[in-house]
Amino acid sequence: MNALHTILAGTALSLALMAGPVAPALAQQAAPDAPATETAPAEPAPAIDFGDDSSDWANDGECDDPRFTGTGAAEELLDADRGHDATDCSAAFAEGTVSLADPEDADVAATPAPEPVAEIDFGDDASEWANDGECDDPRFTGPGSAAELLDADILHDATDCSTAFADGRVNLVESGDVPKTVVAAGATSRIDFGDDSGEWTYDGECDDPDFAGAGMAAKPGPESRLRDASDCRAAFDLGTIWLGSASAQGTPSFDYGSDTSQWAYDGECDDPRFTGAGTDKKLLDDDMLADASDCRALEAEGQVSIRTVYSPGYAAGAPYDSSDIDFGDDSSDYAGDDECDDPRFEGPGAAGYQLDTDISRDAGDCRAAYEAGTVMLREGEV
Template sequence: MAGSLLGLALMAGMTMPSLAQKNSTNTASTVDFGDDSSDWAKDGECDDPRFTGTGAASELVDADLMKDATDCKAAFEAGTVTLKDSGTSPADIAIATPVNAIDFGDDSSEWAKDGECDDPRFEGTGVADELVDADRLKDATDCKAAYEAGTVTLKESASTPAVAATTTEIDFGDDSSEWANDGECDDPRFTGTGTADELVNADRMKDATDCRAAFEAGTVTLKHGGATPVAGIDYGNDSSEWANDGECDDPRFSGKGVASTTLAEDIKRDATDCRAAVEAGRATYNGEQQAAAFDFGSDFSRWANDGECDDLRFQGAGVDKKLLSEDLMGDATDCRTLLEEGKISIRKVYTPEYAAGAPYDGSDIDFGDNSSSYANDDECDDPRFEGPGAATTLLDSDRLADADDCKAAYEAGTIALIED
């Protein structure tokens, strides 16, 4: 009976359906099978999770996306696998943004080329479980492959470009950074593939040539998009030691009206100066940033809670006249209260920003020689310096007599020169 039916079918000019017809919308030449870099390549099964069918492995993982070309191509041509999504190929998938319109960046992430997209600008089944901002624009190969495969999409916020500033609107500063003119933008106000891997606040507005070139080349953009309306800025108060000196000392701002050195402790504490500078067009608000964490310590000092700050890391009217090294980090409540009231300030060398700005160039400082009996003991004994890298007891006889120790500590950011 079956033979009769087959004969009738052939006589009627009918053809028997084959598995290969399932792939009629795609041919092997239109599918990008990738390469054979999977651990399971060439094992006779298709391990690429874009495919489905009897020729596919029982367990498929995204790490093998486009990495089992030989097996999958053979299975595809044999009709034992088809592309998922009704046989559409990655090239046929409608995507919100053309691939060539996306800057995927580079592969400098620690997790680049692991088969998952680690760039937090993307979302979908092809992204890693944990995404961090440090990997933005740093997993190009994985993210591009996943985007083309339709397993990730660009988040709406990332696909909508911010209103870009023009070169003439940006104060790039100068080239006083140690890293200026090295081909990378080291100014932390910028982001993009043209910036250095490590950015510190000490280089703000100090790498003008590199950052201008990168900005004009389109490899960096100014963070925080367009400017915030003047009325929308919380300027804070005037509790900074440097308030009302005609310069804006708040590190959230940049421009010609901003002090050359700004500290996180002055965030929202120089309102009058900063408001005036913004309104005059001499300062630009760069967005909110958190004050760097400062460890006040505890209240173990016998002078704690006496209304005066007894910690030698501070200076100002609210600090006790006699400061002892044994009280370092031992008067937290008094010092925190007085700092918040604007009656004391943190000595620059003890701020988190100062340490983060290292290494410092000490070539213009005369460190003297090593004639001190305390030379080369890994502490700076020269009384011209202060900081955590300085000795507890400093003698005038050691002035200019501990060169190697002091030079090393200065460059490491553990001491600062307080007198010439």
């Protein structure tokens, strides 16, 4: 009897152990009122208005819209490209290589690229009073202007004046007081041009023998050294002369400028006077003569080269035959201003702002500049 009891007890214990881990599962199955676990629905992806492809950098494989960030975004992002690189940015977003920098930008419609502010050349910030919150350029007037305005500050308080103009706190004194872009913006302030005490001042030619180029007088003499400031400064601004003795043997050396560009020392040449694999894809006029170290190093490596028209030797080889070029007519509003406004041409003799509406409409200026070697046809133009 005792043996039978022991056997039965052992069997019961074995069954209990076997049932142990199964029982809770059975209990859960049997509980009809147990609520099912619910997963919160995922937030819908933001509806992004990618805009259009009107950017100059559209369809280049990088997202240039400054609303986005990530490895698929271009290194340099401009506000003008906001909403204007749709194909590149939508593809990069789908691949996960860019994301919205600010989620609130998702539904922001593409903003139109800003138009040039009245095509005004604000110049540079070389004025002693630059960045003081007042516009010191005497071409402007209004509550945002400084109380005392000096001619020496013309074109030299760009940040203050452009900000005040955009805010409506200053206006141009006259619409005719809008000079074109200074080619060597900022460089002029670093050169001592002297004064206007020479015999040949204000004749439209530089007579100072310390300069060379197409804007020079035929026979500059030593008596004019540092004594033809206005003529020489104007020619230097136009890029038709450079520092380098006009009487010296050989071609003047190329002026690489300075390293004042915000992109200096980044391993790419940002100066638009250069071309080649080592140049940045976005070459801006503001960086002309402002990325010397990068451009000089890359030129030595054969990664960039000077665009022919910016080489001092090119202008020195003038005059050039222009008989095969159809320059058009002189119907441009800017015809006769001694700058080439036809966007088919590039070079130091070209206007800083060139509009498509002036194609073939500034014949006299462009022909003169072409023959003088200060402009040449852009690649692919005829």
